[in-house]
Amino acid sequence: MARIGVFVCRCGSNIGATVDVKKVVEALGQTPDVVFATDYMFMCSEPGQTLIQDAIRDHNLDRVVVAACSPTMHFRTFSSAIQRAGLNPYMLEMANIREQCSWVHPDKAVGTPKATDIVRMAAAKTRWFEPLYPREIGVTRRALVIGGGVAGIQAALDIANAGVPVVLVERSPSIGGRMAQLDKTFPTLDCSGCILTPRMTEVSQHPNITLRTWSEVATVRGFVGNFEVDILQKPRYIDESKCTGCGECLTRCPWKGFPLEFDEGLGTRSAVYRPFPQAVPNKPVIDPETCMALKSIAEDADRLPDPLTGAAPKRKPKCGLCQKTCPREAVDFFQQPKIMTEKFGAVVLANGFRLFDPTVYGEYGYGRYPDVITSIQMERLMNAAGPTGGEIRRPSDGKHPRSVVFLACVGSRDEHVGRPYCSKICCMYTAKHAIMLKEHDPHVQTYVFYMDVRAGGKGYDEFVRRAQEEYGACYIRGRVSKIYPDGDHLVVMGEDTLMGMPVQVEADMVVLATGVQPQADAGDMARKLGISYDGYGFINESHPKLNPVESNTAGIFVAGMTIGPKDIPESVSQASAAAAKVLGLLSQPTMLGEAMISAVSQARCTGCFTCEQVCAYNAVERVTLRDGRQVAQINEGLCKGCGVCATACPGKVINLRGFSDQALLAQMNALFTLPEVVAVD
Amino acid sequence: MLTFKADQPVAGNALLRAIQEQSGARVQDCYQCGKCTAGCPVSSFMDLMPRQVMRAVQLGQADLALHSSTIWLCASCETCSARCPMEIDVAGVMDALRHLALARGIQPAEKNVVLAHRVFLESIKRLGRVYEVGVVAGLNLGTLHPFANVVDVGLPMFLRGKLNIIPERATRGEVKRIFVNVKGT
Amino acid sequence: MYTYSYFPGCSLHGTAKEYDHSLRLVAGKLGVELQELEDWSCCGATAAHSTDELLALALPARNLRLAAMTGRPLLAPCVMCFNRMRVTQHQLENPARRQAVEAILAEAAGRPVGEPATAPSQPPVEVLGLLQAFGNDEMLAAIEAAVTRPLKGLKAVCYYGCLSVRPPEIVHPDSLENPQVMDRLIAKLGAEVLDWPFKTECCGGSLALARIDIVLALGRRLLSMARSVGADCVVTACPMCHSNLDTRQKQINAKFGESFKLPIYYVTELMGLAFGYSASDLWLNKHLTA
Numbered sequence A: 001m002a003r004i005g006v007f008v009c010r011c012g013s014n015i016g017a018t019v020d021v022k023k024v025v026e027a028l029g030q031t032p033d034v035v036f037a038t039d040y041m042f043m044c045s046e047p048g049q050t051l052i053q054d055a056i057r058d059h060n061l062d063r064v065v066v067a068a069c070s071p072t073m074h075f076r077t078f079s080s081a082i083q084r085a086g087l088n089p090y091m092l093e094m095a096n097i098r099e100q101c102s103w104v105h106p107d108k109a110v111g112t113p114k115a116t117d118i119v120r121m122a123a124a125k126t127r128w129f130e131p132l133y134p135r136e137i138g139v140t141r142r143a144l145v146i147g148g149g150v151a152g153i154q155a156a157l158d159i160a161n162a163g164v165p166v167v168l169v170e171r172s173p174s175i176g177g178r179m180a181q182l183d184k185t186f187p188t189l190d191c192s193g194c195i196l197t198p199r200m201t202e203v204s205q206h207p208n209i210t211l212r213t214w215s216e217v218a219t220v221r222g223f224v225g226n227f228e229v230d231i232l233q234k235p236r237y238i239d240e241s242k243c244t245g246c247g248e249c250l251t252r253c254p255w256k257g258f259p260l261e262f263d264e265g266l267g268t269r270s271a272v273y274r275p276f277p278q279a280v281p282n283k284p285v286i287d288p289e290t291c292m293a294l295k296s297i298a299e300d301a302d303r304l305p306d307p308l309t310g311a312a313p314k315r316k317p318k319c320g321l322c323q324k325t326c327p328r329e330a331v332d333f334f335q336q337p338k339i340m341t342e343k344f345g346a347v348v349l350a351n352g353f354r355l356f357d358p359t360v361y362g363e364y365g366y367g368r369y370p371d372v373i374t375s376i377q378m379e380r381l382m383n384a385a386g387p388t389g390g391e392i393r394r395p396s397d398g399k400h401p402r403s404v405v406f407l408a409c410v411g412s413r414d415e416h417v418g419r420p421y422c423s424k425i426c427c428m429y430t431a432k433h434a435i436m437l438k439e440h441d442p443h444v445q446t447y448v449f450y451m452d453v454r455a456g457g458k459g460y461d462e463f464v465r466r467a468q469e470e471y472g473a474c475y476i477r478g479r480v481s482k483i484y485p486d487g488d489h490l491v492v493m494g495e496d497t498l499m500g501m502p503v504q505v506e507a508d509m510v511v512l513a514t515g516v517q518p519q520a521d522a523g524d525m526a527r528k529l530g531i532s533y534d535g536y537g538f539i540n541e542s543h544p545k546l547n548p549v550e551s552n553t554a555g556i557f558v559a560g561m562t563i564g565p566k567d568i569p570e571s572v573s574q575a576s577a578a579a580a581k582v583l584g585l586l587s588q589p590t591m592l593g594e595a596m597i598s599a600v601s602q603a604r605c606t607g608c609f610t611c612e613q614v615c616a617y618n619a620v621e622r623v624t625l626r627d628g629r630q631v632a633q634i635n636e637g638l639c640k641g642c643g644v645c646a647t648a649c650p651g652k653v654i655n656l657r658g659f660s661d662q663a664l665l666a667q668m669n670a671l672f673t674l675p676e677v678v679a680v681d
Numbered sequence B: 001m002l003t004f005k006a007d008q009p010v011a012g013n014a015l016l017r018a019i020q021e022q023s024g025a026r027v028q029d030c031y032q033c034g035k036c037t038a039g040c041p042v043s044s045f046m047d048l049m050p051r052q053v054m055r056a057v058q059l060g061q062a063d064l065a066l067h068s069s070t071i072w073l074c075a076s077c078e079t080c081s082a083r084c085p086m087e088i089d090v091a092g093v094m095d096a097l098r099h100l101a102l103a104r105g106i107q108p109a110e111k112n113v114v115l116a117h118r119v120f121l122e123s124i125k126r127l128g129r130v131y132e133v134g135v136v137a138g139l140n141l142g143t144l145h146p147f148a149n150v151v152d153v154g155l156p157m158f159l160r161g162k163l164n165i166i167p168e169r170a171t172r173g174e175v176k177r178i179f180v181n182v183k184g185t
Numbered sequence C: 001m002y003t004y005s006y007f008p009g010c011s012l013h014g015t016a017k018e019y020d021h022s023l024r025l026v027a028g029k030l031g032v033e034l035q036e037l038e039d040w041s042c043c044g045a046t047a048a049h050s051t052d053e054l055l056a057l058a059l060p061a062r063n064l065r066l067a068a069m070t071g072r073p074l075l076a077p078c079v080m081c082f083n084r085m086r087v088t089q090h091q092l093e094n095p096a097r098r099q100a101v102e103a104i105l106a107e108a109a110g111r112p113v114g115e116p117a118t119a120p121s122q123p124p125v126e127v128l129g130l131l132q133a134f135g136n137d138e139m140l141a142a143i144e145a146a147v148t149r150p151l152k153g154l155k156a157v158c159y160y161g162c163l164s165v166r167p168p169e170i171v172h173p174d175s176l177e178n179p180q181v182m183d184r185l186i187a188k189l190g191a192e193v194l195d196w197p198f199k200t201e202c203c204g205g206s207l208a209l210a211r212i213d214i215v216l217a218l219g220r221r222l223l224s225m226a227r228s229v230g231a232d233c234v235v236t237a238c239p240m241c242h243s244n245l246d247t248r249q250k251q252i253n254a255k256f257g258e259s260f261k262l263p264i265y266y267v268t269e270l271m272g273l274a275f276g277y278s279a280s281d282l283w284l285n286k287h288l289t290a
Helices: A021-029 A046-059 A071-084 A098-102 A108-126 A150-161 A177-181 A192-205 A248-252 A292-302 A321-325 A375-382 A426-440 A460-469 A522-529 A568-585 A610-614 A644-648 A661-672 B014-023 B035-039 B050-058 B062-066 B079-083 B090-103 B111-127 B132-142 B150-159 B171-184 C009-013 C017-030 C045-051 C053-070 C079-091 C095-109 C130-134 C137-146 C181-188 C212-228 C239-247 C249-256 C267-274
Strands: A004-009 A034-040 A063-068 A092-096 A136-138 A143-146 A166-169 A209-212 A215-223 A226-233 A338-344 A346-349 A353-355 A372-374 A403-410 A445-450 A474-477 A482-486 A489-496 A501-507 A509-514 A516-518 A556-558 A590-592 A598-600 A620-624 A630-634 A654-656 C002-006 C032-036 C155-159 C192-194 C233-236 C264-266
Touching: A004 A021, A004 A046, A004 A108, A021 A034, A021 A108, A034 A046, A046 A063, A046 A071, A063 A071, A063 A108, A071 A092, A092 A098, A092 A108, A098 A108, A108 A661, A143 A150, A143 A338, A150 A166, A150 A177, A150 A192, A150 A209, A150 A346, A150 A568, A166 A215, A177 A192, A177 A375, A192 A209, A215 A522, A226 A346, A248 A321, A346 A522, A346 A568, A372 A375, A375 A426, A375 A509, A403 A426, A403 A489, A403 A501, A426 A445, A426 A460, A426 A509, A445 A489, A474 A489, A489 A509, A489 B035, A501 B035, A556 A568, A598 A630, A610 A620, A610 A644, A644 A654, B014 B050, B014 B090, B035 B050, B035 B079, B050 B062, B050 B090, B062 B090, B079 B090, B090 C045, B111 B132, B111 B171, B111 C045, B150 C239, B150 C249, B171 C053, B171 C095, C002 C053, C009 C017, C009 C239, C017 C032, C017 C137, C017 C264, C017 C267, C045 C053, C045 C079, C053 C079, C053 C095, C079 C239, C130 C137, C130 C181, C130 C267, C137 C181, C155 C181, C155 C212, C181 C192, C181 C267, C212 C233, C212 C239, C212 C249, C233 C239, C233 C267, C239 C249, C239 C264, C264 C267
Parallel strands: A004 A034, A004 A063, A063 A092, A143 A166, A143 A346, A166 A209, A346 A556, A372 A509, A403 A445, A403 A509, A445 A474, C002 C032, C155 C192, C155 C233, C233 C264
Antiparallel strands: A136 A590, A215 A226, A226 A338, A353 A516, A482 A489, A489 A501, A598 A654, A620 A630
């Protein structure tokens, strides 16, 4: 006979205001097998938990029903409470009478009978509970960081410094990410490269970090503590073990003039290139689309073998100047992509962001008029290692602009282009640009068309004020409707909403402060990892307030812009937070798995493997028994306890622990055998 | 000065609701960015900027909105509606305000614009089609400038045969009855 | 090739009759048959929609009904008429409005109220403007083939105005801010089409009647930009734009001390010239600005 204890929580007025808790307790007290029933104001509090523990001891309870909020809130709380009182932690059922009852029905006459039903059903279910014991799973003490921007770099360093080996995967030829493209950072106006490159070097030299650039994550298998990841290393066509980064090949390559991605369309590169001088690793990469040698090899590969001899066509590549020049013979045109499969216990996703493409605003003329540029292009112009050597020059004629207009909120706070959110950093980086332009040329006049200035960080508002007070930036409140060329300059049509008058500004150059958005393949990456993302492609945190660096999948942590718009200090903080979580996870050699998972009764299993077909987590394994029969077996690490296999199994041989057929039927029975069926409107 | 009384909530005020129902535009979504005004070809001739008219509607200030020259100088070019980041049909709001102003018998800030519309419509009502000479003549008389545009525009056009002296008629009164029926609804 | 019900609108029978005339000539050359809509009436233009919502729907709806009965698509070269027709179609998707308008029309026409304007099986009339009818690939090829005298050396800017592109959800232009359909057409005629930033800027429209000062100011701005990019002429498809820039050019010059000499051509007039018609064939002398 079961000895059930029922504890009904008032949750302040959350439950107490719309459910007559005393009536529920009274009804439950008369239910068979319930030997103790009571209520309390806040069951999850310390005195509440003590109340439960005392009742367990005083009344010899062997299972507990807590009628309160959703189990996602406090299952763990009560579970460990009863465990401390000596019960198996799974001898607990939470009856949700808050989200599923008291918060939905404002009328006590409706809420109370419904709550009573819910709790009665829960009690009936617990009669079928058995103690459950989670398995111990081994943990691989290695971490994977995806993304080599400032967040990825910080996470990798923090994890590596704690003695845990890290693999850092970055898909471009160098780490550094967006921060490497910047000239200065707000609000300190530190040189971005100067503060970032020491960290980059630390990564490359750290004994615990394996850096894989020009690489991508291909597939992810496994579960928390036991991930198996295929990493695709794209061919650089340069042997990294031989290359010293001397740069001779770069000077010799005759195939030039291709757009350099790092310079956002303003600078050029040759077929063999380094994205920027301080690249880490400092080894170039050869682009197969533009390298004559590689293109000739690719063409030859399409040619059929000689019909007479059957020999493959001789593949002597054209050009090959870099190969001839290289003092270390590091150029290898036949380098193949490699897939390396590695095991990790935890993953940190820090794959960053891209910027909004303002071409869609036909009225601004980006892409039509060369002197309308984006903010990241302005960074490249300002950067001394950029395409103009740090001189601010108009793309059209190379002249220094005297009048520069900035437009805020391009691709942000705009329903019309599907980006209603604020990108958070643009107000600050625009103020920075206004200040830096004046530093480059004291005769420049800057105008900033803004809607609201968002400068919430430390020293941020003062920074924006400085742009206006010390650097003469003219801030005009209003969105711009159109930019058009008139003779030598551009005309910007806006409104000064504070004056209530339309304005026209003659500009030599216009900078669009473009908003941020997730990477184009953010959804693909999230799906590879099995984590969820929102409608824009930003990764969903487990909880935006309390779990900001965890994803919804155990073992996968997230940091930086991939979650949402933020500045560098926030990215770095999140990276360190994610690293701390990783280190916590990997601090023990084993971890407890989930106990409420499925189990196959292998004696009765016929081996139809319907369960394997329906399992979304690839948790069903095929095993051969001693008698030669092939039956299903659930991998206890991968199983999430969703129960689809249990429902699909035609022979009903799969039991979902904690949700057995008998328990669920008892729960239903408790509802339908009641004398009164409550009608809810 | 704008005053807001404690027992008169400004959200969902009568003017806002009327305009939203008429035009379908969600005026409460407007965040006063000014892009409509910035792109409006005639904003520099208006007393209130289009953005300010939207604000007036949000705040239930019917007098401000309906007495403005803005609603009558609006050329219905639709640039505002096409570019509004909150996808509000600003031009539609202007139409709705015009209708409301006329329905309430408010003296338009731009008398001649309304007069021109009336003369134009009168021509359609009588003839089924616009008799351009008649419209200009009617307008000139109504504005007490009988010879406006005659010499520099009217005469050259006449000499080139662009002006029909005899009006075209169509529909045998059917259009007139349409006008009457509309008035009756 | 194509047969359209043709809705000239009041201007094309009046002050823009050269538009109507040149359209008929070039349509003939391209195998496009135009059958003027029997007993058409004014669409109401700006005056109607600015003053009365129901009237603004009823007037075009009358013509849509007539067009539907012909079973042919409706060509309305005047962009204002084209716009009003399409907007009306869109608005009348609302059943309450449709019912109200049909009752008004039926009573005015002496039909029993309740008789539907179009049979339920008939799709709504396809309304086309000049650029829709002549700007598709098939017609562009036909136009190119019909050119006998390419307009070499003529530098033109294409002025779309407001109603050729807005509202975008009604008109469905190829591009809202930088349309190319007229540019492509004029290029097929052998002219040099110049890019300019005021393709879709408003000319002031019917404000010409009551606030000529505004129209002159806007006109000046447009002509100034056209001149600044090096245009010899401005091409348009809208009779209102044409009137504001052509008939008022002298007034613009006088008021602002300018000396603009930019002829304003209808698309169909340039087509006519390229097809071999002479200026007098096309009634080009009807323009005020030579």
